[in-house]
Amino acid sequence: MASPPAKQPRTSTAVPNLITVLLRKGGGFSVEIVRTITALLTFNKMSSLVSMSKEAYEAKLILFKAPKEWVDGDEVRMMFRAMLGTLESRWKMRIDTSLVETLMLGVKDWNDGDKTNVVTDAWLRFLEKKKFPKLNSLCLNWCINITDASLAEVGRRCSNLQTLNLQGCSSITDASLPEVGRACSNLQTLNLEGCENITDAGLVEIGRGCSNLQTLDLSDCYNITDASLVAVGRGCLNLQTLNLSGCFNITDASVTEVGRRCSNLQTLNLQECSNTTDASLVEIGRGCSNLQELHLEGCSSITDASLREVARGCSNLLSLNLTNCFNITDASLSEVARGCSNLQTLNLIYCENITDASLVEVGRGCPKLQLLNLGGCRNITGASFREVARGCSNLQTLNLAFCENITDAAVAEVARGCPELQFLELVDCFNITDASLAEIGRGCSNLQELNLRGCNNITDAGVAEVGRGCSNLQELNLSYCENITDACKSALRQSHPKKK
Secondary structure: OOOOOOOOOOOOOOOOOHHHHHHOOOOOOOHHHHHHHHOOOOHHHHHHHHOOOHHHHHOOOOOEEOOOEEOOHHHHHHHHHHHHOOOOOOHHHHEEOOOOOEEEOOOOOHHHHHHHHHOOHHHHHOOOOOOOOOOOEEEOOOOOOOOHHHHHHHHHHOOOOOEEEOOOOOOOOOOOHHHHHHHOOOOOEEEOOOOOOOOHHHHHHHHHHOOOOOEEEOOOOOOOOHHHHHHHHHHOOOOOEEEOOOOOOOOHHHHHHHHHHOOOOOEEEOOOOOOOOHHHHHHHHHHOOOOOEEEOOOOOOOOHHHHHHHHHHOOOOOEEEOOOOOOOOHHHHHHHHHHOOOOOEEEOOOOOOOOHHHHHHHHHHOOOOOEEEOOOOOOOOHHHHHHHHHHOOOOOEEEOOOOOOOOHHHHHHHHHHOOOOOEEEOOOOOOOOHHHHHHHHHHOOOOOEEEOOOOOOOOHHHHHHHHHHOOOOOEEEOOOOOOOOHHHHHHHHHHOOOOO
């Protein structure tokens, strides 16, 4: 029997990888086809694909075209790592940034600050006109590793910048701000929030060089004093938004200058600027007729005298925060209600001299009011709420926490007259009973949050009424409500699974 023929060795033909096929000479594919494929694949997949072939690696391929508004910070930082990974990196050619006008290298929330640890001075030196010819807005929020050296380079190389956000950049000092002030004359928005090493020396140069500035955020810049704010007031006449929250060293001297010179001012935040008094607020009222938002939290020296001027001069006011302004009384608040009919937000937390008399005026004069915060106003009773409910039917947020004299009658007026109500605080309103909750259940179908902490006179029956009528309820605080049983809370969780 003949032996079977010996097996012939199988010829091994290597299967060419995809890129080799696409770029082979004389074939039906070309670099143009590869460009088409790049539009269909993710950046990561295409970068791996290109790296498999010498021809593709050396081809002048654009693998990613950055958008005009490049604000996906995670994506931006990934691309920058690719471009700047090595000195010889070819990704600088593969990523087209010619259209970018707005660039986000930082983060929106300080909780994500760890993501910016990769952002270094080398990255900022890469922001040259040749690579980013249209760049006019740069966000570096919480990029704690950047230094004055690179920020000064940004100032010199990006002279068309209109917006610069440096919130939380704790390494930045006065050394770089003068360069920004001198080179970026088109700057309109500058955010220095939390840049605690900035002093008058740096800010003065901004005031001198950035005459087009419209928005300036200096919150928590503890070392700023009147000296530099006066320079800003004199040099930045187009200023519309000024945030001085936490600038403890600011006094009437500089705020007066702002009031007299910055007639276009629309938003002013003086929170915790406890050295400001009536003297400067009077000038704001007289000089800033376009003012729409005024924060005076913690300005305990403010009295009726200056608030009257604001009421008379700032008829366009939309938002007023007087938290802890202990000296404000019905006299000036009534003037505000009569003079600022467009008011939408009014915060009066712990203004303990406010009574029902001025709240009646608010109800009659502020039909657009959406938020009313009366937390800690212990002299408020139910007498004014008929007018508030009738006149402020668009009310969405009402805080009556620690208003011990509020009764069921007041809550009933609100529930019947304010169908848009979404947030209601009744903490430690000891006189509230199930009667109030029944009215809330019937009238406030849009309610999302209800805080009844410490309301000891409510029972399961009242809470059940809320559960039946407020189908949009997401959060209900019943802590220290001694008459509420576990069975009631369990039933409520079942009927409102999204409720906290």
